[in-house]
Amino acid sequence: MGEEKKKKRHSKLKKFLIMMVVVGILFGCYIRFIGILGIVVKEYAIHTDKLPSSFDGMKIVHFSDIHYGTIVDSKKLEEMVKMINDLRPDIVVFTGDLYDESIELSDKYKEEIKDNLSKIEALLGKYAVSGNHDYSNEGYSKLIKESGFTYLDSESELLYYNGDTPIRIEGYPSYLKDKPDYKSYEEDYYTISLIHEPDGIDKLKSNSDLVLAGHSHGGQVRLPFIGAIYTPVGSKKYYDEYYKVNDTDLYISYGIGTSLLKIRYFNHPSFNLYRFFVD
Numbered sequence: 448m449g450e451e452k453k454k455k456r457h458s459k460l461k462k463f464l465i466m467m468v469v470v471g472i473l474f475g476c477y478i479r480f481i482g483i484l485g486i487v488v489k490e491y492a493i494h495t496d497k498l499p500s501s502f503d504g505m506k507i508v509h510f511s512d513i514h515y516g517t518i519v520d521s522k523k524l525e526e527m528v529k530m531i532n533d534l535r536p537d538i539v540v541f542t543g544d545l546y547d548e549s550i551e552l553s554d555k556y557k558e559e560i561k562d563n564l565s566k567i568e569a570l571l572g573k574y575a576v577s578g579n580h581d582y583s584n585e586g587y588s589k590l591i592k593e594s595g596f597t598y599l600d601s602e603s604e605l606l607y608y609n610g611d612t613p614i615r616i617e618g619y620p621s622y623l624k625d626k627p628d629y630k631s632y633e634e635d636y637y638t639i640s641l642i643h644e645p646d647g648i649d650k651l652k653s654n655s656d657l658v659l660a661g662h663s664h665g666g667q668v669r670l671p672f673i674g675a676i677y678t679p680v681g682s683k684k685y686y687d688e689y690y691k692v693n694d695t696d697l698y699i700s701y702g703i704g705t706s707l708l709k710i711r712y713f714n715h716p717s718f719n720l721y722r723f724f725v726d
Contacts, residue, residue, distance in 0.1 A: 483518045483705065483709065483710070483711050483715075483716065485715050485716065486523075486526060486527055486530060486703065486715070486716045486717060486718065487715045487716065487717040488530060488534070488717070488718060488719075488720055489688065489701075489717050489718070489719045489720070490719075490720045490721075490722065491689070491698065491719060491720070491721050491722070492721075492722050492724060493657065493696065493721050493722065493723050493724065494724045494726050495637070495656065495723070495724075495725065495726060496725070496726045497637050497656055498614065498637050498723060498725045499608075499610050499612040499613075499614070499637070499725070500610070500725050501607075501608050501609040501610025501612070502608050502609075502610075502614065502637075502723055502725060503723065503724060503725040504722070504723065504724075505537045505538070505608060505722075505723040506534065506535070506536045506537050506538075506720065506721065506722055506723070507536060507537065507538045507539070507540060507639075507659075507720070507721045507723075508531050508534060508536040508538070508539045508540070508569075508718060508719070508720055508721075509539075509540050509541075509542065509659050509698065509700050509718060509719040509720075509721065510527065510531070510539075510540075510541055510542075510700060510702075510703060510718035510719075511541065511542040511543060511544065511578075511643075511660075511661025511662070511700035511701075511702045511703075511718070512542075512543070512544040512578065512661045512662065512664060512700070512701075512702025512703060512704055512706070513544065513545050513546075513560075513702070513703050513704050514544055514545075514546070514547035514550075514580065514702070514703075514704030514705060514706050515545060515546060515547065515550065515552070515556060515559075515560055515704065516547055516550035516552070516556060517547050517549075517550065517704045517705045517706065517709055518704055518705050518709050518716075519703055519704040519716075520559075521559040521562075521563060523703070523716075524559070524560065524563040524564070525563055527563075527703060527718065528563050528564070528566050528567055530718075531567055531718070532566070532567065532568050534720055535568075535570075536568075536569050536570070536720070537569060537570045537571045537608065538569055538570075538571050538572060538573075538574070538606070538616070539567055539569040539572075539573045539574070540573070540574045540575070540616075540639075540641055540659055541573075541574070541575040541576070541591070541596065542575075542576055542578070542641055542642065542643055542659055542660055542661040542662075542700060543575070543576050543577050543578025543579075543580075543581060543620075543621060543643035543661055543662070544578030544579070544580045544581060544643065544661060544662070544702070544704075544706075545560065545578070545580075545581055545587065545590070545591065546580050546581050546583055546584045546587065547580050547583070547704065547706060548580045548583035549706075551584070552584045557586075557590055560590060560594065561590060561593050561594050564591075564594035564595070564596070565593070565594045565595050567594075567595070571606050571608060572597060572604075572606065573594075573595055573596040573597065574596060574597050574599055574604075574616055574618060574641060575591045575596040575597070575598055575599070575618070575641075576598075576599055576600075576618040576619060576620055576621075576641045576642065576643055577598075577600075577620040577621055577624075577625070577643065578621050578643040578661065578662065579621040579623040579624045579643065579644070579662070579681070580706070581621070581624075582621070582624040582625070588600070598618075599616070599617065599618025599619070599641060600618070600619075600620055601618075601619050601620065601627050601628035601629070601630065602617065602618065603615050603616060603617035603618075603630065603632075604616055604617075605636070612636075613636055614636055614637040614638070614639065615632065615634075615636045615637070615638045615639070615653075616638075616639045616641070617630065617638065617639070617640050617641065617653060617655075618640070618641035618642070619640070619641070619642050619647070619651075620643070621643045621644060621681075622642075622643075622644060622647050622650060622681070623644060623680065623681050627647075627650070629650055629651055629652045629653070630652060630653055631652040631653055632653055632654075635654070637656050637657075638653055638654065638655045638656050638657070639655070639656070639657045639658075639659065640653065640655040640657070640658045640659070641658075641659050641660075642658060642659075642660050643660060643661055643662050643681070644660065644662045644681030644682060645658075645660035645661075645662060645663060645681070645682050645684075645685035645686065645690075645697060645699050646681050646682055646683060646684045646685055647660070647681070648660070648685065648692055648695065648697055649684075649692075654694075655695050656694075656695060656696065657695070657696050657698070657721075658692075658695055658696070658697045658698070659698055659699075659700070659719075660685075660697065660698070660699050660700070661699065661700045661702055662679065662681050662682050662699075663675070663678045663679070663681075663682035663685070663686035663687075663699055663701070664678075664701055664702050664705070664706065664714070665686065665687065665688065665699070665701035665702075665714050666678050666686060666714065667705060667706075667708070667710060667711050667712070667714060668710060668711065668712040668713075668714065669712060669713040669714045670712075670713065671713065674687060675687070679706075682699075685697060685699065686699065687699065688701065698719060698721070700717070700718055700719050701714055701716075701717050702716065702717070703716045703717070703718065704716070
């Protein structure tokens with residue numbers, strides 16, 4: 448009788464282990480092949496009384512962390528570009544990591560990137576900063592400029608939209624790989640700051656109203672009620688999609704590509720759309 452009980456226990460244990468292996472295999476297949484599919488547009492309404500009334504209705508598209516050559520190829524980039532153009536944005540911004548340090552960019556890859564990004568249309572302009580991975584391959588600023596973007600390397604521009612009062616857009620390179628020259632300004636214009644690592648918001652000297660960042664990927668793997676499992680240095684303090692930091696709105700794009708591992712869970716590739724409403 449004791450021997451029969453042992454056999455039943457062994458049989459149950461064996462079934463449990465088989466079930467766990469099957470669940471593990473299914474989970475692995477999902478995060479590797481299903482979780483990386485598609486592109487999600489995350490829409491946010493930004494209400495402010497600091498913007499000139501002429502900017503009411505303005506749309507900004509914000510994408511980040513392409514990591515070209517990981518899960519992103521020319522077809523994926525083409526899909527993203529079409530989605531962006533369908534939204535008819537006024538401004539398009541890119542917050543870094545066009546490259547991935549694990550990928551050696553060939554001339555073919557560079558041509559594919561330029562061919563696709565140059566097709567992005569924006570009424571007021573396209574702006575970009577560098578991410579930490581962009582220092583792994585030469586020629587990032589050249590390529591991004593050839594794609595029609597203004598590369599902001601500790602620089603700013605004033606933008607006008609249906610009126611005489613401008614807003615300021617400023618951008619800084621990766622502080623993990625570079626030495627950004629953070630600025631302060633006398634003129635109190637509505638300021639949009641582009642950075643790569645979201646933790647860099649604490650380094651800004653300008654009175655930014657809106658900070659847009661990337662880098663965290665939202666953790667790539669997220670669990671319900673828990674959120675990000677792991678985030679890289681530079682996004683240890685800020686890594687989720689939105690934070691209110693003093694009087695500044697910080698939004699983080701979870702990106703299109705992947706880094707380290709080609710996996711995503713509860714976190715499909717995405718980019719952000721901001722619609723402005725002047726109160």
